[in-house]
Amino acid sequence: MRWACILFPQLALDGVLRHREQSEVPLALISGTPQRRVVHALNPAARALGLKSGMSLTAAQALSTAFETAEYDLGAIERWQAFLAAWAYGFSSQVSLHYPRALVLEVESSLGLFGPWPRFEARLRDELAALGFRHRITLAPNPVAARILANAHDGLAISSQSELHERLGRMPVERLGLPRDVATAFSRMGLRSFRQVLGLPRDTLARRFPAELLRHLDTLLGRRGIALQCYLPPDEFDARIELNFDVESNQALLFPVRRLIADLAAFLAGRDCGVQRFSLLLEHRSLPDTQMPVGLLGIEREADVLFELTRGRLEQLEVPAPVLAVRLVARDLPEFLPERRELFDERPQQNLSWERLRERLRSRLGDEAVSDIKARADHRPESAWQAGEFRGSTEALPSAQCRPGWLLRAPEPFTEGDMRILAGPERIESGWWDHNDQCRHYFWVETQSGRRAWVYRPLKEGGPLLLQGWLS
Amino acid sequence: MGSVIALDTLFDQRRVWKGNAVRQTRGAHSTGLEALDAILPTGGWPESALSEVLLHAEGSGELHLLWPTLARLTKQAERIVLVAPPHVPFPHAWLSAGVDLRWMTLIEASSKDALWAAEQCLRSGSCGAVLCWPANADDRALRRLQVAAETGQTLGFAFRPLREAVNPSPAALRLCLETRPSRVSVLKCRGGIAPDTAIPLMASH
Numbered sequence: 001m002r003w004a005c006i007l008f009p010q011l012a013l014d015g016v017l018r019h020r021e022q023s024e025v026p027l028a029l030i031s032g033t034p035q036r037r038v039v040h041a042l043n044p045a046a047r048a049l050g051l052k053s054g055m056s057l058t059a060a061q062a063l064s065t066a067f068e069t070a071e072y073d074l075g076a077i078e079r080w081q082a083f084l085a086a087w088a089y090g091f092s093s094q095v096s097l098h099y100p101r102a103l104v105l106e107v108e109s110s111l112g113l114f115g116p117w118p119r120f121e122a123r124l125r126d127e128l129a130a131l132g133f134r135h136r137i138t139l140a141p142n143p144v145a146a147r148i149l150a151n152a153h154d155g156l157a158i159s160s161q162s163e164l165h166e167r168l169g170r171m172p173v174e175r176l177g178l179p180r181d182v183a184t185a186f187s188r189m190g191l192r193s194f195r196q197v198l199g200l201p202r203d204t205l206a207r208r209f210p211a212e213l214l215r216h217l218d219t220l221l222g223r224r225g226i227a228l229q230c231y232l233p234p235d236e237f238d239a240r241i242e243l244n245f246d247v248e249s250n251q252a253l254l255f256p257v258r259r260l261i262a263d264l265a266a267f268l269a270g271r272d273c274g275v276q277r278f279s280l281l282l283e284h285r286s287l288p289d290t291q292m293p294v295g296l297l298g299i300e301r302e303a304d305v306l307f308e309l310t311r312g313r314l315e316q317l318e319v320p321a322p323v324l325a326v327r328l329v330a331r332d333l334p335e336f337l338p339e340r341r342e343l344f345d346e347r348p349q350q351n352l353s354w355e356r357l358r359e360r361l362r363s364r365l366g367d368e369a370v371s372d373i374k375a376r377a378d379h380r381p382e383s384a385w386q387a388g389e390f391r392g393s394t395e396a397l398p399s400a401q402c403r404p405g406w407l408l409r410a411p412e413p414f415t416e417g418d419m420r421i422l423a424g425p426e427r428i429e430s431g432w433w434d435h436n437d438q439c440r441h442y443f444w445v446e447t448q449s450g451r452r453a454w455v456y457r458p459l460k461e462g463g464p465l466l467l468q469g470w471l472s
Numbered sequence: 473m474g475s476v477i478a479l480d481t482l483f484d485q486r487r488v489w490k491g492n493a494v495r496q497t498r499g500a501h502s503t504g505l506e507a508l509d510a511i512l513p514t515g516g517w518p519e520s521a522l523s524e525v526l527l528h529a530e531g532s533g534e535l536h537l538l539w540p541t542l543a544r545l546t547k548q549a550e551r552i553v554l555v556a557p558p559h560v561p562f563p564h565a566w567l568s569a570g571v572d573l574r575w576m577t578l579i580e581a582s583s584k585d586a587l588w589a590a591e592q593c594l595r596s597g598s599c600g601a602v603l604c605w606p607a608n609a610d611d612r613a614l615r616r617l618q619v620a621a622e623t624g625q626t627l628g629f630a631f632r633p634l635r636e637a638v639n640p641s642p643a644a645l646r647l648c649l650e651t652r653p654s655r656v657s658v659l660k661c662r663g664g665i666a667p668d669t670a671i672p673l674m675a676s677h
Contacts (some may be wrong), residue, residue, distance in 0.1 A: 145668035238509035354551055361579060361589055385563045387578060400573060402639035405535040405566065450651030451531045460530045469562060470531025472539070472674075 002108040004118075005146035006088070006124065007136045008081075011101045014040045016070045018132035019241050021255050026067035030057055040072040070244075073440040077101065083239070084133065085231040090180040091124070091271035096143065102150065104143045104228065117157055131266060140164060142222040144177075151175045161222065162213055168220065176220070188290065237267050237278075237330040246285075247320035250314055253282070253323060258307055260328040262370070263404065265303035274299035280310065283325040287443035295367065296353050297389075301336050305356065312363030343408055372446030379430045380438050381407055381468055401426070402444065404469030406452040411466040414455045418448045425457075444471070501627060504540025504664040507671045508656065512645070513664030517541065521644035522594075522618040526637050526659070530558050532649045533673045534631055535569075537656060541627075542601065543570030550600025553593045555579045556586035558605055575600075583607050589616070594620035594628050601627040614643040649673070 009015065017023045026046035032038040037057035049064045057069075085103055090097045091114060094106035099210055107120065114120040121137055128135045139157040140146035145164055152175050158164050171194045173186045191197050197217075198204075206214055218224035241256040257280065268274060276299050282290040294310055353362075361370050373388040378384045385407070402423070424443030431437050440456040443465075447453055452471035459464075502509055503515040509516050517523055525534050542552050552575060554561065563573055581589050584605075590604040594617060602621075606613060614630065621628035630643065636649060637659060646659035650670070657670040 091496075092571065116557075134611055178664055217485055352598060354596075354598040356591060357596040360592060365579065365581050365585055365589060371580070373561060373576065373578055375573065381562070385560060390574070403565040403568070404531075404562055405539075405560040406530055406557075408559050423517050449528060450654060453531070472531065472533060472535035472558070472565070 001106055002139055002141055003104055003143040003146045004107045004121075004124075004137060004139045005099075005102055005143070005150045006084075006251060007102045007103050007138075007147075007150040008084070008133055009101075009136065010134055011080055012072055012077050013043055013131045015076055019256060020244075021149075026051075026064075028060065028067050029068050029072040032070035034144050034359075067129040068244075070179050072203075079209045082234075083267070085132075086132070086270045087127070087266045088270070090266075090272070091120075091229065093230075094228075096230040097231055098228050099141070099147050102147060104145075104147060106321070107139070121155070121157070127266070131262070137352055142226070143221070144216075144219045147221065148175070148177050148220060151177070164209070165221065169193065169198065173197065174333060176216075178213065178216065179210075185209075191384050216425065227354060233271050235331065237264055237275075237328070239263055240325055240327040242325040243323065246324060248319075248322045250317065250319070253314065253326060254311060256326050257310060257328075260326060261307045261310060262303045264328060264330060265301055265306060268301040268333065268336070271333065272336065273292055273333040274301040274334075274335055275330050276300075277332060278328060278330035280314070281329065282319060282323045284321040285324060288319050289327075290317070290319055290323075296359055297362070298359070299334050299336055302357075305359070309363045312360070316364075379428050380436070381428075381433070383406065383436070402471075405472040406470040408469055410466060411456070411468050414453065414465040414467040416447045416453075419453075420447045421445050422452065428456075442468070488603065498656035502544075503537070503672060504536070504544070505656075505673070511658065511667040511669060514645075514661070517627055518644040518662060519627075520622050520625040521662070522614065522621045522630060522639055522642070523645040523647065524614075524630045524632060524643035525577070525647050525649060525671075526632055526634050528634050528651060532630075532651045533654050533656075534649060537647070537649070538603070538629065538673050539571065541567075542576075543572075545600040545627075546572035547616040548600070549575060551575050551577060551598065552601045552603070553577050553579060553592065553599050555590040555602065555604040556581045556583070557603070558624065559562075561606040567595055587613050590628070591616055591620045593624075593627045595624045597624035597626060599624075599626055603629045603631070604615065605631045611640070618642045618644070 003007065007246050012029055015029070016029065017027065023043070024045050027043045028039045028046050028051060031040040035291055039053055039055045039057060042051055042053055046067050049067060051060050051063060080440050081097055081103070082103065085095050085097055088103050088105050092105040092107055098104060102394060107117070112118065114123060115138060123137070123225065124137060136150050136154040138146050138149040138155070141150055141158065141161060141164055145168065148171070151159070152171060158166070158167055168193045173191060173194065174183050176183070176194060186197060202214065215224065219226045223470065239260055241260060245254060247253055264275065264278070277293060277295040280290070280292040280294065284290070292313060294313055296309065300306055331399040358370055366437050372390050374386045374388070374390050376386050402430055422444040424460050425441035427441055429439040439459045441459060442456045443456060444451050445455055453467055454469040454471070455465045455467050457465055484563055503516050527534055527586070545552055547570070554576065555577065561578070566573060566576070579589050585606060587606060587609060590602055593599050593602045604617070609632070617628055617630060634648065639663065641660070643660070644662040648657050648659050650657070653672065654672040654674040655672045658666045660666050
């Protein structure tokens with residue numbers, strides 16, 4: 001087994017920065033009690049202002065006021081770590097959150113799918129860069145070694161046990177993940193590197209140091225196994241972005257929505273499922289949240305497609321008040337079946353499948369705008385058709401008589417005086433059972449202009465001729 | 473007098489252009505009316521292009537003209553889309569004309585959105601034919617539809633009022649429907665001079 005460790009050196013900062021459009025603005029994460037606020041993490045632009053982490057907020061503001069602040073939120077860090085684990089679950093079934101701000105995943109069994117390690121690693125880096133997280137990746141024969149090597153290396157891949165010994169031997173004692181007092185004791189004893197520690201007799205180490213030390217060294221070298229708890233992805237997706245100002249235009253919402261949908265797509269790819277309906281909640285200060293449900297006909301999981309469909313609906317949404325936060329909830333995650341396409345398509349230029357086209361039309365024109373039409377076995381013209389979604393179901397129809405190709409949505413008074421009767425009357429009397437009783441005499445007439453009209457005279461109500469349709 | 477050259481050889485070499493261009497090939501999209509196919513230079517509907525049908529009012533025989541084509545397309549499992557039709561297509565009549573309704577889709581849209589939807593459908597290349605009723609479309613809108621039909625290699629049909637006959641149009645084929653007697657004439661066809669014969673459409677009673 002080979003384990004990869006992905007370490008996120010500034011998870012909290014990246015989590016805040018990826019929600020902002022300009023990442024070059026100086027930003028400081030603040031923690032501590034309200035009485036003593038301390039700068040916890042900084043981006044390079046803030047560091048260039050002379051700020052240092054550990055500085056109190058008042059001291060930092062004395063240096064400069066041209067930086068933005070955000071809360072250093074431990075809960076957010078956990079959420080981001082869980083999100084990244086869901087992403088990594090797409091690459092390996094054994095992902096562990098054992099170490100804070102890092103992921104450990106078993107990759108040897110995935111190499112068959114994702115190619116040799118250099119290509120696999122490049123893909124991981126590309127996707128993490130697209131998601132907006134800085135990272136260090138190392139590969140080692142056991143998870144503990146991978147995590148410890150990530151303390152000092154990036155891009156290191158170790159395949160054999162002897163190479164692992166060699167590399168670990170050169171690691172300084174402070175970077176071995178040992179308890180602080182043990183590490184200090186070693187350095188005071190004059191032991192600087194791991195190789196020197198390994199040179200000591202085991203029984204003296206056991207006598208002088210707590211038992212965890214030997215256990216840690218053994219797992220590090222792979223002499224002893226470690227039981228890691230594997231990550232299980234949740235069954236639903238729920239993410240929220242708090243905006244740092246009140247947003248009043250739909251255009252300004254597009255950036256956070258795009259981020260949320262990219263996260264949703266990464267989550268779906270990790271679980272190998274798709275989404276058919278999800279809702280976007282826009283939170284306001286005093287009003288209840290605006291809900292925008294997005295329902296698709298098919299199951300999708302590509303970020304671009306989902307974003308385009310959401311955008312079409314978002315642009316038509318009327319928001320009653322400024323938006324403070326955006327939340328995306330997807331509870332129903334059905335299995336994703338990729339669309340089957342012919343290898344030799346008859347129409348090579350076909351750049352948009354019918355399903356995609358239908359979604360695009362629906363997102364702009366409304367869910368009901370695109371429909372199929374179906375004939376129903378009924379003699380009354382108004383009840384003889386039905387629009388909606390059908391999947392190829394048909395009814396047995398009454399014997400074919402001459403019927404018009406165009407049916408008016410509602411009958412209109414037939415005003416043309418000069419006409420010639422071609423056929424009729426045909427009596428249609430039906431519907432006593434559903435309170436829509438009809439008794440009509442239908443005629444085919446030719447108008448003065450030469451068009452053929454289907455008109456009727458209601459027998460019970462009486463009155464003028466009514467136009468119902470045109471022949472063709 | 474120079475040497476005598478037979479006219480036939482000149483015609484066969486296509487070195488003499490005849491005003492009434494002879495039909496070269498049988499078109500891929502027959503109109504279903506043999507007489508109409510015979511006078512069109514493309515031998516049928518122009519492929520991947522917009523065809524315009526000018527009519528006095530709905531019900532002037534435009535469905536009669538198109539049903540054979542639509543029936544053929546739906547039998548080949550090609551999708552046909554009606555963008556904002558003026559009335560409800562009555563399924564019984566369409567079925568008896570041979571149109572497979574499983575492959576027919578209606579789109580309800582306002583007149584502005586209808587042009588957008590028609591363009592999207594034409595451009596996507598996933599439809600066999602797109603029928604639209606642009607009410608007061610200008611030259612630019614029609615040109616967009618024509619370009620979209622070319623891009624998506626789709627048959628596009630635009631039904632417009634008869635009064636537009638005097639205005640130029642970018643459509644590859646313009647047909648004019650008359651009702652008394654019921655016949656169809658060609659106003660413009662790309663690739664040849666419009667023939668001045670009218671083809672009878674529906675048998676009169």
